Amino acid sequence: MRALLRNPKFLFGAFVLLALVFVAAFAPWLAPHDPMAQSLLNQLLPPRWAKGGDPSFLLGTDTLGRDLLSRMIHGTRPALLVMIAGATLSGLAGVVLGMLAGFFGGWLDTLVSRTVDTFMSFPPMLLAIVLAAAMGPGLGTVVISVVLIGWTRFCRVVRGEVLALREQEFVTSARTIGVSRSRILFHELLPNLLPLVIVLLGLEMGRAIVVEAIMSFIGFSSSGLATWGSIIADARSYINQAWWAMTYPIVAIIVMVLGLNALGDGLRQATDPVLQR
Amino acid sequence: MILDIENLRVSINAKGTRTPVLRGAHLQLEQGKILGLVGESGGGKTMVCKAILGVLPESARIESGAIRFEGRDLLAMPARERRGLLGRSIAMILQNPMTALNPVFRIEDQMTDVLRLHAGLDRAQARARALEMLTAVHIREPERVLRHYPHELSGGMCQRVVISIAFSCSPRLIIADEPTTALDVTVQHQILRLIRELQRKTGTSVLFITHDLGVVAKICDSVSVIYAGRILESGPVERIFSSQHHPYTQALLDAAPRYDRPDTALHPVSPELREQLAREAEEFDRRVDREVAHA
Amino acid sequence: MSPAFLLRRLLLAVPTLFGVAVVVFVLLRIVPGDPIAMMVPGEATPEDIARLRESYGLDKSIPMQFVIYLDHLVRGDFGVSISLKQDVLTLVLGRLPATLELALVAITLSVTCGFTLALASTYWRGTWIESGVDAINSIALAIPEFLWAMLLILAFAVLMPLFPISGRIDPMRATAFATQFYLVESLVRGQFGLARELLGHLALPALALALPLIAVIARVLKSSLQEVMVQDYILLARIKGFSNLRILTREALPNALLPTITLTGVHFIFLVGGTVLVELIFAYPGIGNMLFGAASNRDLPLIQGVTLVFALLFILLNIAIELSYALVNPRLRH
Numbered sequence A: 001m002r003a004l005l006r007n008p009k010f011l012f013g014a015f016v017l018l019a020l021v022f023v024a025a026f027a028p029w030l031a032p033h034d035p036m037a038q039s040l041l042n043q044l045l046p047p048r049w050a051k052g053g054d055p056s057f058l059l060g061t062d063t064l065g066r067d068l069l070s071r072m073i074h075g076t077r078p079a080l081l082v083m084i085a086g087a088t089l090s091g092l093a094g095v096v097l098g099m100l101a102g103f104f105g106g107w108l109d110t111l112v113s114r115t116v117d118t119f120m121s122f123p124p125m126l127l128a129i130v131l132a133a134a135m136g137p138g139l140g141t142v143v144i145s146v147v148l149i150g151w152t153r154f155c156r157v158v159r160g161e162v163l164a165l166r167e168q169e170f171v172t173s174a175r176t177i178g179v180s181r182s183r184i185l186f187h188e189l190l191p192n193l194l195p196l197v198i199v200l201l202g203l204e205m206g207r208a209i210v211v212e213a214i215m216s217f218i219g220f221s222s223s224g225l226a227t228w229g230s231i232i233a234d235a236r237s238y239i240n241q242a243w244w245a246m247t248y249p250i251v252a253i254i255v256m257v258l259g260l261n262a263l264g265d266g267l268r269q270a271t272d273p274v275l276q277r
Numbered sequence B: 001m002i003l004d005i006e007n008l009r010v011s012i013n014a015k016g017t018r019t020p021v022l023r024g025a026h027l028q029l030e031q032g033k034i035l036g037l038v039g040e041s042g043g044g045k046t047m048v049c050k051a052i053l054g055v056l057p058e059s060a061r062i063e064s065g066a067i068r069f070e071g072r073d074l075l076a077m078p079a080r081e082r083r084g085l086l087g088r089s090i091a092m093i094l095q096n097p098m099t100a101l102n103p104v105f106r107i108e109d110q111m112t113d114v115l116r117l118h119a120g121l122d123r124a125q126a127r128a129r130a131l132e133m134l135t136a137v138h139i140r141e142p143e144r145v146l147r148h149y150p151h152e153l154s155g156g157m158c159q160r161v162v163i164s165i166a167f168s169c170s171p172r173l174i175i176a177d178e179p180t181t182a183l184d185v186t187v188q189h190q191i192l193r194l195i196r197e198l199q200r201k202t203g204t205s206v207l208f209i210t211h212d213l214g215v216v217a218k219i220c221d222s223v224s225v226i227y228a229g230r231i232l233e234s235g236p237v238e239r240i241f242s243s244q245h246h247p248y249t250q251a252l253l254d255a256a257p258r259y260d261r262p263d264t265a266l267h268p269v270s271p272e273l274r275e276q277l278a279r280e281a282e283e284f285d286r287r288v289d290r291e292v293a294h295a
Numbered sequence C: 001m002s003p004a005f006l007l008r009r010l011l012l013a014v015p016t017l018f019g020v021a022v023v024v025f026v027l028l029r030i031v032p033g034d035p036i037a038m039m040v041p042g043e044a045t046p047e048d049i050a051r052l053r054e055s056y057g058l059d060k061s062i063p064m065q066f067v068i069y070l071d072h073l074v075r076g077d078f079g080v081s082i083s084l085k086q087d088v089l090t091l092v093l094g095r096l097p098a099t100l101e102l103a104l105v106a107i108t109l110s111v112t113c114g115f116t117l118a119l120a121s122t123y124w125r126g127t128w129i130e131s132g133v134d135a136i137n138s139i140a141l142a143i144p145e146f147l148w149a150m151l152l153i154l155a156f157a158v159l160m161p162l163f164p165i166s167g168r169i170d171p172m173r174a175t176a177f178a179t180q181f182y183l184v185e186s187l188v189r190g191q192f193g194l195a196r197e198l199l200g201h202l203a204l205p206a207l208a209l210a211l212p213l214i215a216v217i218a219r220v221l222k223s224s225l226q227e228v229m230v231q232d233y234i235l236l237a238r239i240k241g242f243s244n245l246r247i248l249t250r251e252a253l254p255n256a257l258l259p260t261i262t263l264t265g266v267h268f269i270f271l272v273g274g275t276v277l278v279e280l281i282f283a284y285p286g287i288g289n290m291l292f293g294a295a296s297n298r299d300l301p302l303i304q305g306v307t308l309v310f311a312l313l314f315i316l317l318n319i320a321i322e323l324s325y326a327l328v329n330p331r332l333r334h
Helices: A008-025 A068-104 A106-121 A124-135 A139-166 A169-176 A181-218 A228-237 A244-270 B045-053 B079-085 B107-118 B123-136 B142-147 B155-168 B185-202 B213-219 B237-242 B247-255 B271-294 C003-030 C035-039 C046-055 C062-074 C088-123 C128-142 C145-159 C182-189 C192-229 C232-239 C244-281 C287-296 C300-328
Strands: B003-014 B017-029 B034-038 B060-069 B090-093 B173-177 B205-210 B222-227 B230-236
Touching: A008 A068, A008 A244, A068 A106, A068 A139, A068 A181, A068 A228, A068 A244, A106 A139, A124 A139, A124 A181, A124 C003, A124 C244, A124 C287, A124 C300, A139 A181, A169 A181, A181 A228, A181 A244, A181 C145, A181 C244, A228 A244, A244 C128, A244 C145, B003 B045, B017 B034, B017 B045, B017 B060, B017 B205, B017 B271, B034 B045, B034 B213, B045 B060, B045 B090, B045 B173, B045 B205, B090 B155, B090 C232, B107 B123, B107 B142, B107 B155, B123 B142, B123 B155, B155 B173, B155 B185, B185 B205, B185 B213, B205 B213, B213 B237, B222 B237, B222 B247, B230 B237, B230 B247, B230 B271, B247 B271, C003 C062, C003 C300, C088 C128, C088 C182, C088 C192, C088 C244, C088 C287, C088 C300, C128 C192, C145 C192, C145 C244, C182 C192, C192 C244, C232 C244, C244 C287, C244 C300, C287 C300
Parallel strands: B017 B230, B034 B205, B034 B222, B090 B173, B173 B205
Antiparallel strands: B003 B017, B003 B060, B222 B230
16 A cells, blocks of 8 residues: 555556546536537637637637537546446456356356457457447447447456466365355455456556547437537537647546556556565 | 687676676687687686677676787777678587577578678579588588478587588688587587588687587597686696696586496586685686776 | 468358358347438338338348348348448448558558667667657557547647648549549559649548557567577577678568567557548548448448458458468468
8 A cells, every 4th residue: 555655657547537536526516617508609719828718718619609618527527437337347247257267167268268359359449339320329338338348358367367366275275175166256266356457447447538538529429418529529620720629638538548547557566466476 | 829818808787786707818729729618607608709709798898808810809800890700700600509590591591691791602602502511511411401491400400500601601710609518419429520520621710618528528629617707727638638737627527427437426516616716716806906996 | 371271261251250240230130229210201101111111121020131131141232221322332342442541551651660660779779769769659559549640630730731631532633533442543553643642631540540550569579579689590690790780680570570460460450440430530431431420320231231341351351460470480381
């Protein structure tokens, strides 16, 4: 724990994550305007500090006169939701399947491993698009795409780890004294996998943010929401009039991705002895 | 004197600490002779040959000394000119034939490239010369071997190829770094005989590096014994074998397998002797440091 | 590499394609939603809808629909697009060349740049060039291609307008071509002005696709080269008197290729898959862009057609990667 608090990467990542949670939680109070409120009088205002900027629209407005700052602030909510739901669910699916495959082996392992191989040989975007076409746009579609793309990473790593742990003394001895399989799985193996899974979760959250941005950029997320991806998509169409509008969400996403990567890296460094066991 | 190494001092600098690996080595190789350089691994043998060839690791630094090849100091020579000697005038036979050949090229390419670079031969001439060389190292179907990749040949065959590459540009000096260590015992004898035979035929001088005094007795004209970066003793083979001057040489002799009396037990070098030698080496380092400080 | 091996690989592709067809077909039909209802105007009667549904075969049971679909597929009939009312195969084949040219330019770019970076940082090991390459690599890897595309748009289209950010060519000039392979055709015909315009449009999308792969190739090739450079045969090459450049490119590089191809192979497939998104971002008229249109209109036959073509592309790419293993490794050649 102390090693964590002295790790700059972890601190940077944790700060970014906490900032996101804070902004998302208090979005309605932090945002100066309604993110959806259009104002035809205030179209395409530049940021406040630029020439022609309006003090009440800090980051300027888009073509419909909506306040970009408020849209950015409200955009943290779908980002956070997809990030947490997507990463947790893909972690859950991947860990369960990976543990079962690694622990029981046999046809179950073959089935799971083959499925993972198939998923990994198929570019993730294609999968997400076909899914979105089947399910229609919405936040649920976005979360499921994150899970479909992400579960294989957990599954592969966890399976390998369980295969290694299964042969270790504390597991074999537990088995010889007749401890039940489910007890071995949940009481012996799971605690040992936890540090690894936490690191993977950190990395997965970074990926989920990007998937959310892409899906909402494409228009496969809920159309009634202000999302970072939809801000990019709107800004892409009037980029020659207002290049800055696109910059905010891009910078925000890059900071999130780098922050969450750093969080995963920091966690890995701090828990390294555990991982190397 | 084709090769004359004088007071060569080399150290490895890693992580701020300086470890001497050659502590003022002297070595003399006469024209047309085979000099055995004997010692244990880590004693500095390989450093000597890397220093001659100019392929020392990046962390190594030559602190003083001279390596004179045909009277000219290699260390003072411009890099380009020095590299010009390699392959043409100085060649080498490596220890492990299975890793010495590039796995993705046919034997033909690996034999002719050096001939085309140094001897100025065209493709057909180089190929003819390669065939000639393979015959000289007693390879029976040279045409077929030329078409093979290294992994399709045995270790002994590979070493013959490596030897033929070394001799192909008629170099004046060949450095053989434990050329038989990685091979089967029966093949070892053949390879030793082959090197001796080619050396006699071409008159090339050979610096033969080994840890085995038995091998030295078979092939060398003179011998130098190296330990902890220092040459402990040098002289003609007969003299070294008849009357030992240094206890370490005696210990090495005791440790070498006796081909004439296979039943005698081997005696490893005693810890006491190692300690004494280590003390001497440290003493030597201190003396050198003092000299450097004064100068 | 024998023809028999190739044939076997191609035959193995059939079940894979079948699997993709099944998965996509089922996925698209398990979820409620009526593509016909989306395409008819509001005043259409239920009879009109039923008639349309019948004409697209959507009134039958799902297994029956699948059997009919397969039957048509085997005869080379991919069906008729619901939204564009044209033969799917014709539509896809018309757009495929644009995607292939994009992928090809991106792959060429990533291989050239990746190799250059890896070779340069090995040749100048321990200097600022190596640290610079490492820094470029970690930045390129940390940011996903979607964000690269956006950053490139900002940098080279808005702040420093060097390249166009959408389309493939001025539509006025597109009529001049006899084939859909505009770039190849203009080069073959020697129309370099046109080729330059095409390359200008390709520059940003290709770079966005290539950047992550450049970093992967540079990193993997560099570490393989460093492993190779300490091998005995490199020492022997040095002792043969070869120059450092020749040792690096002629002796070390061929040996470093094999691990590089093994480790980067799957990224080439991702690059081709990545064209889908990049085409949308840069409004580039390839099959990826077509897939989005199809997906937003729930144009089932078109979605199926495009995914099958992508699956076929991936399979062919896999075979090409395997062939290149054999090409660089003599041990596999027999």
